[in-house]
Amino acid sequence: MSRRLVALGLLAVLAAVTAAGAVASPQPDPVCRACGSSFADVAADRGYDVAVTNSTATVRVHANGSATWTVTNRLDGADADALTEEDAAESVARAAVREGHGLPHVYEEGPLTVESVAVGGRSVTVRFTDSDAGTRRLGTLVVDYFHSDGVQGGWILDIDEFTLVGPSGATVLNDPAAAIDSEYAPPEATPAVDGGRVTWHGSPGQEHGPVFYEDLYVVYGDSETDGWRVAGATALTTAPIWLGNLGSFVVPTAFVFAGLLFVVVAGVDGLLSSGRGVHPKQVAALGGLAVAAVPVVPNGRWLVGIAAVYLVAGGAGTVAPRLLRSLRGAAALGVASLVAVGGLYAGLEAVLDGPVGFGPTAELAVYHLPVAAGLLVGRSLAAYRAVGGLRPVLFGAAVALTGWFVAGAVYVPFASTPFGLVLFAMGFGAVAAAIAASPLVALAAERSEARATGSSAADVPGETVAES
Numbered sequence: 185m186s187r188r189l190v191a192l193g194l195l196a197v198l199a200a201v202t203a204a205g206a207v208a209s210p211q212p213d214p215v216c217r218a219c220g221s222s223f224a225d226v227a228a229d230r231g232y233d234v235a236v237t238n239s240t241a242t243v244r245v246h247a248n249g250s251a252t253w254t255v256t257n258r259l260d261g262a263d264a265d266a267l268t269e270e271d272a273a274e275s276v277a278r279a280a281v282r283e284g285h286g287l288p289h290v291y292e293e294g295p296l297t298v299e300s301v302a303v304g305g306r307s308v309t310v311r312f313t314d315s316d317a318g319t320r321r322l323g324t325l326v327v328d329y330f331h332s333d334g335v336q337g338g339w340i341l342d343i344d345e346f347t348l349v350g351p352s353g354a355t356v357l358n359d360p361a362a363a364i365d366s367e368y369a370p371p372e373a374t375p376a377v378d379g380g381r382v383t384w385h386g387s388p389g390q391e392h393g394p395v396f397y398e399d400l401y402v403v404y405g406d407s408e409t410d411g412w413r414v415a416g417a418t419a420l421t422t423a424p425i426w427l428g429n430l431g432s433f434v435v436p437t438a439f440v441f442a443g444l445l446f447v448v449v450a451g452v453d454g455l456l457s458s459g460r461g462v463h464p465k466q467v468a469a470l471g472g473l474a475v476a477a478v479p480v481v482p483n484g485r486w487l488v489g490i491a492a493v494y495l496v497a498g499g500a501g502t503v504a505p506r507l508l509r510s511l512r513g514a515a516a517l518g519v520a521s522l523v524a525v526g527g528l529y530a531g532l533e534a535v536l537d538g539p540v541g542f543g544p545t546a547e548l549a550v551y552h553l554p555v556a557a558g559l560l561v562g563r564s565l566a567a568y569r570a571v572g573g574l575r576p577v578l579f580g581a582a583v584a585l586t587g588w589f590v591a592g593a594v595y596v597p598f599a600s601t602p603f604g605l606v607l608f609a610m611g612f613g614a615v616a617a618a619i620a621a622s623p624l625v626a627l628a629a630e631r632s633e634a635r636a637t638g639s640s641a642a643d644v645p646g647e648t649v650a651e652s
Contacts, residue, residue, distance in 0.1 A: 334599065335601060341372055461629075492524040514560050
């Protein structure tokens, strides 16, 4: 099979995956299944030609986490009068609550109970209850109606007014408006907060109404509630999404990283057995080449972190080689290299794009943890070559996997579920990290073997030392 055919096949697979992701992209959902166009659609399914000219919903959330919805739809159209007959209104309103598309439940089933249906003029008012509107956490009540559990399809405001009212005496403790990017969302998408009331305004007259795509929580509680409780409550509510991302994206790619790193360690072991090794100056030179390649390689910024790790490890190994002969020294070099990664990225961003905050800088440093961990993996290889045993192997595996899981845990979103293509990106990252760690594995193992055989394993947990 020709290389060109293989390349075309890979491109076809990637195109198919991309197209599938686009087709499967989540679509916005109405904020109320019994309001606006959702109500009109249910009525049309039952043979009534009506349009909703005005629609409002007031949702009163109770202290136990349940909620009572009061929805009023004003009708127009050929069958508006017929639909406002008591029996017809009762039938359609109950069907809208039971079968309509939108909140209060979109991605999972939930028990909804219709309490009453009333008719006044050409208006139909339906009152129903939802037993699962919010969850009590850390002394607060977290309402997750506008959180899609990470799907991020968005919300359609096809309603004139949607008001969320908290329990008696409770106020809104967080800022729901802060979650919405006003640069891309219409003004109606930004809610107004007044004590315990949160209000959105939309338009049932538009085909879909104003839309915003962000997920948000509304947290209720006493006005004196500490900020850490609010942050902790939302974090606990979102944690299952993050744990799902770990299982879907970090765990599978950990096998890729571990498998390739095993191949790297085996290759380094063979290199050392043949009498060859890696000198610190060579690693530092690799760092210099990476720096030189930054402005040349497309998207060369990703090389900055690798360059920082190589320059620190290679430079320190040249000036103070004893650092590479102990577990503590190798760990210190690893930490120093990560600090250098953050510093170089911060400097580069400051020159090109303006100042960068501590958070993004720290994240970029953590992403390079699997590479820097190569120093400790090299120490483990040296210990295994010196005295054998299972403990150095387990220690090296634990260090490598911990580095990958920490970096992956920071990389995957905490409050949203990314598209499946992220798995390909992380798989590429696993391959790149294992390859980039190989010079550091060889450096730490080779420097250790330069010492007496017995002392090379002295700092690996669980191993005894026999002086040679």
